[in-house]
């Protein structure tokens with residue numbers, strides 16, 4: 514074995530001189546004869562050379578190129594949050610669901626699958642792991658389909674709070690999803706891929722959102738006199754989701770101010786931001802006298818008031834959800850309300 518390798522390169526380069534010496538000088542060999550004689554003597558050299566070429570160039574393409582390509586493809590394909598649903602929040606867990614078609618672009622043709630794998634989610638900034646997701650097998654052929662439907666346990670609740678807080682404070686955050694899987698594609702040998710995907714989490718300017726056109730509409734409002742359970746009004750509002758994914762928050766409560774003074778508070782007992790605008794209930798306890806006085810003689814147009822909205826807490830089934838509370842608490846924004854349009858009942 515060793516010896517062959519050593520001599521292999523020599524015959525290849527000295528063949529022409531060997532050949533002419535080997536041929537009897539009288540007969541004029543045809544080109545074909547010379548070729549076959551040459552091949553008879555040196556076939557093994559060509560075989561070895563062929564094997565070397567295969568080993569050196571082709572296999573890396575399969576073993577290195579395919580994983581590299583797959584990693585590149587996963588790295589560069591934009592992850593879409595559309596269709597993502599976060600529900601059933603608990604202090605250290607929540608449910609996540611996403612069913613979506615994945616684009617099968619680039620050179621990934623043919624059918625195959627990516628094995629199921631566990632992905633670790635980390636905060637990009639600190640590299641701290643805060644949860645893991647078990648990504649199911651993803652089969653592809655005519656496109657691919659992702660189907661995630663599971664609980665995510667949080668190993669770092671503060672990390673999740675940071676992400677949620679940033680999202681509500683117009684600060685973006687980045688996550689890294691890490692994992693390793695095997696890619697089976699057609700007849701190509703199984704390729705081991707290391708996945709490290711950066712994901713951007715969008716954020717919102719709540720001030721802009723609250724004052725933007727059509728972010729929420731008050732569909733109905735009832736004054737409760739005498740108050741019921743401490744609330745002196747209830748209302749039904751339609752809320753537009755500022756984001757692209759659905760999120761079940763539970764009971765969110767906000768304190769209200771006007772000109773820096775306490776006006777009261779509102780509680781939204783079942784806040785679930787879905788893709789389409791959706792109705793939700795608001796229960797409130799406010800100083801009506803102060804509101805009406807401001808509407809009539811305040812600095813805004815007649816009937817219009819500017820109410821300061823300050824996040825207080827968020828709970829689900831009566832249990833505080835620390836990461837959502839962090840997001841809600843980050844909200845402190847003024848909102849202009851046209852009481853004549855929304856709450857003319859206040860003046861009757």
Ligand SMILES: *[C@@H]1O[C@H](CO)[C@@H](O)[C@H](O)[C@H]1NC(C)=O
Nearest residue numbers: 581582584585588709710711
């Ligand atoms: C994919 O992204 C990760 C992290 O950004 C990087 O370390 C890795 O080299 C990338 N892979 C390819 C094939 O570009």
Ligand SMILES: *[C@@H]1O[C@H](CO)[C@@H](O)[C@H](O)[C@H]1NC(C)=O
Nearest residue numbers: 628629630631632646647648
């Ligand atoms: C993911 O992790 C869980 C628990 O640690 C384990 O039971 C499961 O087999 C893992 N799944 C894969 C695909 O490695």
Ligand SMILES: *[C@@H]1O[C@H](CO)[C@@H](O)[C@H](O)[C@H]1NC(C)=O
Nearest residue numbers: 682683684717718719720721
């Ligand atoms: C949000 O937008 C408002 C008005 O456009 C601006 O005054 C405020 O600074 C912004 N807030 C953040 C956190 O960027």
Ligand SMILES: *[C@@H]1O[C@H](CO)[C@@H](O)[C@H](O)[C@H]1NC(C)=O
Nearest residue numbers: 727728729730751752753790
């Ligand atoms: C509120 O009403 C306006 C006009 O009636 C509409 O354009 C907007 O989409 C509505 N917003 C919601 C969240 O329903």
Ligand SMILES: *[C@@H]1O[C@H](CO)[C@@H](O)[C@H](O)[C@H]1NC(C)=O
Nearest residue numbers: 735737741747748749794795
């Ligand atoms: C608001 O209060 C009125 C009067 O008590 C009641 O009929 C209505 O069902 C309440 N609406 C909500 C959304 O709680």
Ligand SMILES: *[C@@H]1O[C@H](CO)[C@@H](O)[C@H](O)[C@H]1NC(C)=O
Nearest residue numbers: 766767768775777778779825
């Ligand atoms: C803030 O809101 C909470 C409930 O949402 C309420 O218990 C608390 O009294 C409010 N604080 C003020 C100063 O209004």
Ligand SMILES: CC(=O)N[C@H]1CO[C@H](CO)[C@@H](O)[C@@H]1O
Nearest residue numbers: 683684685715716717718721
């Ligand atoms: C950091 C961040 O997300 N900033 C955003 C704040 O809000 C404005 C307007 O909505 C965006 O343009 C910024 O990108």
